[in-house]
Amino acid sequence: QVQLVESGGGSVQAGGSLRLSCAASGYTYSIYSIFCMGWFRQAPGKEREGVAAINTGGGSTYYADSVKGRFTISQDNAKNTLYLQMNSLKPEDTAMYYCAARRRPGCGIWPNAREADFHYWGQGTQVTVSS
Numbered sequence: 001q002v003q004l005v006e007s008g009g010g011s012v013q014a015g016g017s018l019r020l021s022c023a024a025s026g027y028t029y030s031i032y033s034i035f036c037m038g039w040f041r042q043a044p045g046k047e048r049e050g051v052a053a054i055n056t057g058g059g060s061t062y063y064a065d066s067v068k069g070r071f072t073i074s075q076d077n078a079k080n081t082l083y084l085q086m087n088s089l090k091p092e093d094t095a096m097y098y099c100a101a102r103r104r105p106g107c108g109i110w111p112n113a114r115e116a117d118f119h120y121w122g123q124g125t126q127v128t129v130s131s
Helices: none
Strands: 003-007 010-013 018-025 036-042 049-055 061-063 071-076 081-086 095-102 125-130
Touching (some): 018 036, 018 095, 018 125, 036 071, 049 071, 061 071
Antiparallel strands (some): 018 081, 036 049, 036 095, 071 081
């Protein structure tokens, strides 16, 4: 069973930075192939939205328009870890951030990624940005 564990959330002032990490376990490419990993977020009263994704094989990256130029997604295959570097944070970035993995080729359609396009989810890590 694929397991995803996020860390790195916290509280920061507007303009600050945070780096989220997602440790993945329970899969190998031959058994539970993971083709794409990504970050989603959900603010109170809002739907979960895609933030960024990375193709685990080719390394192509995808971003929501709202975070382009501020957030960077990356992966360390040796450590089975996904990262999200978040710079120039804004109060509207406040949300629970979730790590996700997809077991089918591709990463879905960005920038309008759907929650249903990903099959495994972490428990989330809270990010709070104050003005």
